[in-house]
Amino acid sequence: MKARWDIFCSVVDNFGDIGVTWRLARQLAAEHACAVRLWVDDLRAFERMCPEVDVQLTQQWQEGVDVRHWPRNWTTTEPADVVIAAFACQLPHDYMEGMAQRERVPLWMNLDYLSAEEWVVGCHGLPSVKFKGVQKYFFFPGFGPGTGGLLRETGLVDRRQAFQRDPQAQQQFLQSLGVFPMAGTRLISLFAYENTGLASWLEVLAAQLQATHLLVPEGRILGDLQAWLEVEALAVGDVHRRGALTVQVLPFMRQEQYDRLLWCCDFNAVRGEDSFVRAQWAGRPLLWHIYRQDEDIHLDKLDAFLALYTEGLSPAAKAALIALWQAWNADGDMAESWTRLLEHWPQVTQHAEKWCLERGLQADLATALVQFYESWI
The missing domain is CATH 3.40.50 (Rossmann fold)
Structure with missing residues (x-):
């Protein structure tokens, strides 16, 4: 039985x-x-x-x-x-x-x-x-x-890799969400707790030469996003543009849809535990907003993961990634650390896929x- x-x-x-x-x-x-x-x-x-x-x-x-x-x-x-x-x-x-x-x-x-x-x-x-x-x-x-x-479900990594090799499948999925990014645009997903450091990140994204399309499922970060955009309210389907940055609010989605969203994006900002793990299976660079605990004991957990995750990165790339994660989890200024991370983008992208495949063993x-x-x- x-x-x-x-x-x-x-x-x-x-x-x-x-x-x-x-x-x-x-x-x-x-x-x-x-x-x-x-x-x-x-x-x-x-x-x-x-x-x-x-x-x-x-x-x-x-x-x-x-x-x-x-x-x-x-x-x-x-x-x-x-x-x-x-x-x-x-x-x-x-x-x-x-x-x-x-x-x-x-x-x-x-x-x-x-x-x-x-x-x-x-x-x-x-x-x-x-x-x-x-x-x-x-x-x-x-x-x-x-x-x-x-x-990790059986065959998950294989399905993800096949999806990422299929531009048409990605386009069809994004269009099902009402997302129509311009060619050459960097796609970033954002799912996070409240964070006053968001404004500094959005400012640098808006000022960069490369266009960014920020996809934000409904959640607790919308209040900070709304304040930066200086709008009275944000609702699903809203699209706002400032400089090189396009911000779009997505509906809260079921898990299979969220997985595919992570697979479509070049960079994923995630929170908690479930989305944190799914972002790792996406094989793309990520940013984790860890759940805050009393006496900042969550920072020990954050540092332990960073020590493990950054093994194999060059010293400069490692320092940039750690600085970004630490700033994000301290509601700090994101501008300098994000700019530094972009200098090592090919390396951190390759590292994310390598990390995923190693965990899959x-x-x-x-x-x-x-x-x-x-x-x-």
């Missing part, structure tokens, strides 16, 4: 948590024949990336996944064979009691946040707390051996989870 999996997702940051768990649930069902229940406490957030979801239903099937609303008042449910608490969310007490009462206790894992910090390798796969004899394990995604890998996250379960039983 197929193993039954329960994935619990408490939506904290609008889309990052549900973005990761939704991709994982679909891949486990489609590629590993797992029976998956995805428990989500905020179906409204889920609806943005899966419009077919009926937010009024407590149970429904979407793309082979049994989607359940995670209610505040929990009702008795038989626990699955594998239980994933995504990002350290607290399982319902009655559900935990049910795990302990099973004849064969389930494998219980905390799927943690993505990090390149060195301590992750030492903690990945280790036992954590127990609840009445049910052992929980740490499971860490990561960028290299000794971690759980990254979410390790097992993907869904496969690693299945292998962990098979070893455990």
